[in-house]
Amino acid sequence: MGGCYMWLFLCCSLLFVVMASGSPRKNLPFIPFEEGYTHLFGDNNLVIHRDGKSVHLSLDERTGSGFVSHDLYLHGYFSASIKLPADYTAGVVVAFYMSNGDMFQKNHDEIDFEFLGNIRGKDWRIQTNIYGNGSTSIGREERYGLWFDPADDFHQYSILWTDSKIIFYVDDVPIREVKRTESMGGDFPSKPMTLYATIWDASDWATNGGKYRVNYKYAPYVAEFSDLVLHGCAVDPIEHVAKCDSTQDSEAVPTGVTLLQRIKMKNFRLKHMTYSYCYDKVRYKVPPPECVINPQEAERLRKFDPVTFGNGRSHHGKRHHHIRGSQEEAASF
Numbered sequence: 001m002g003g004c005y006m007w008l009f010l011c012c013s014l015l016f017v018v019m020a021s022g023s024p025r026k027n028l029p030f031i032p033f034e035e036g037y038t039h040l041f042g043d044n045n046l047v048i049h050r051d052g053k054s055v056h057l058s059l060d061e062r063t064g065s066g067f068v069s070h071d072l073y074l075h076g077y078f079s080a081s082i083k084l085p086a087d088y089t090a091g092v093v094v095a096f097y098m099s100n101g102d103m104f105q106k107n108h109d110e111i112d113f114e115f116l117g118n119i120r121g122k123d124w125r126i127q128t129n130i131y132g133n134g135s136t137s138i139g140r141e142e143r144y145g146l147w148f149d150p151a152d153d154f155h156q157y158s159i160l161w162t163d164s165k166i167i168f169y170v171d172d173v174p175i176r177e178v179k180r181t182e183s184m185g186g187d188f189p190s191k192p193m194t195l196y197a198t199i200w201d202a203s204d205w206a207t208n209g210g211k212y213r214v215n216y217k218y219a220p221y222v223a224e225f226s227d228l229v230l231h232g233c234a235v236d237p238i239e240h241v242a243k244c245d246s247t248q249d250s251e252a253v254p255t256g257v258t259l260l261q262r263i264k265m266k267n268f269r270l271k272h273m274t275y276s277y278c279y280d281k282v283r284y285k286v287p288p289p290e291c292v293i294n295p296q297e298a299e300r301l302r303k304f305d306p307v308t309f310g311n312g313r314s315h316h317g318k319r320h321h322h323i324r325g326s327q328e329e330a331a332s333f
Contacts, residue, residue: 028077028231033067036230040066040196045220054226057199059092060219066198069230072100074192074242076232079158079169082115084124085221086151089117091203091214094223096157098193107134109189111166113157115150116143116206117221124150125274128168128176133186138288140187142176143275144268154226160256161189161232167257174257174265175272183289192235199223274304 032052039046042065045058057065084094094115101108112129129141148155158169166178166189180188199221203213214221234243257265277283278291279298287293 028079028229030227031230033228036071036228037067037069037195040068040198042066050226053228054224056222056224057094057197058220058222059199059201059214060221061216064198064200066196066200068197069195071230071234072192072194072237072240073098073230073232074235075161075163077158077160077229078195078232079156079227079229080197080225081154081156081227082150083152083154083224084115084150085117085199085223088120088215088218089124089151089221090119090207090212091201092117092221093198093200093202093206095196095198095200096159097197098159098161098189098195100191100193102194104134104191109133109191109193111159111161111189111193113159113168116202118207119212126170126175130166130178130189131187132184132189133191135187138187139277139283140178140288141275141277142273144175144272145274146170146272154224156227158229162255163190165256170268172261173268174261175268177257177265179290181290192240195230197223197225270300274301276301 030053033048033055034052037055042057042063045060045063045065046067047056047058048054049056055067057067059065078098080096082094082096085092094117095112097110097112097114099108099110101110108131110129110131112127114127114129116125116127118124123145126144126146127141128144129139131140156169156171158172160167160169164180167174168176178188201214204210207213235241236243276297278287278293279301
């Protein structure tokens with residue numbers, strides 16, 4: 001009888017874990033483009049589709065393009081379903097990120113998803129990064145491959161930002177968690193930020209350190225965005241006062257990683273992470289203080305040759321726009 005109760009307890013526990021690990025977007029509405037965003041740059045290279053619920057950003061010889069959220073946010077959950085350009089995409093960067101660089105030029109914060117294009121036959125790569133209080137001398141980049149071709153179909157890319165952690169998701173699989181630590185100090189993003197999406201020419205660094213540049217014979221390069229989620233605590237841009245109370249915000253926004261998601265995250269990082277700033281001995285003689293060095297992980301990453309970004313401050317390029325006017329495998333995570 002005791003064994004039966006134990007079996008029932010285990011089954012119920014497993015069911016709870018599975019239910020708790022459901023999509024963070026489950027109860028979060030998608031919003032029409034014009035309700036949450038505005039055109040940032042690129043004139044006619046930004047085109048709205050599907051009754052305002054989808055937007056295409058394109059890069060050609062004239063310009064890239066981008067959009068930006070109407071509001072500033074202090075914490076929240078931000079997401080978009082993105083389909084990347086196909087074929088030869090060397091030098092092309094698609095970025096989905098949060099920043100307050102226009103307001104705090106010397107001490108800005110940033111949370112980045114960057115998609116780095118490649119030569120034909122090579123896969124797109126994802127890069128994540130964070131900056132706080134203008135800490136651009138310390139790049140906290142990580143890079144990954146994917147278990148699917150992001151140019152074949154739409155996939156969801158999401159950022160959860162709270163006062164204690166930042167989590168990056170791909171199709172609801174958490175791929176990176178950055179916890180706020182005392183050693184990070186002001187390097188953890190803590191000021192209100194705006195959400196951006198851009199496509200631009202990063203020939204100088206994006207593919208093999210600039211060896212392969214954008215080839216406009218394959219232009220226009222089109223990145224498609226849909227299923228837009230802006231769910232956070234909006235902030236008055238003048239007074240910097242939050243427009244929502246903390247109780248409402250904490251109840252509405254996902255709070256972290258479940259046990260099952262943590263297992264998936266560990267498996268993803270084991271299979272697909274190709275670079276972590278914590279192991280970059282060229283850039284840092286001593287790893288930044290928040291790094292926890294794992295010898296096995298260090299040995300695994302050693303076989304990958306990190307792309308050199310010059311001074312390591314590639315994120316600045318996202319603001320250069322004013323200058324150049326398989327499912328089964330995923331289940332294993």
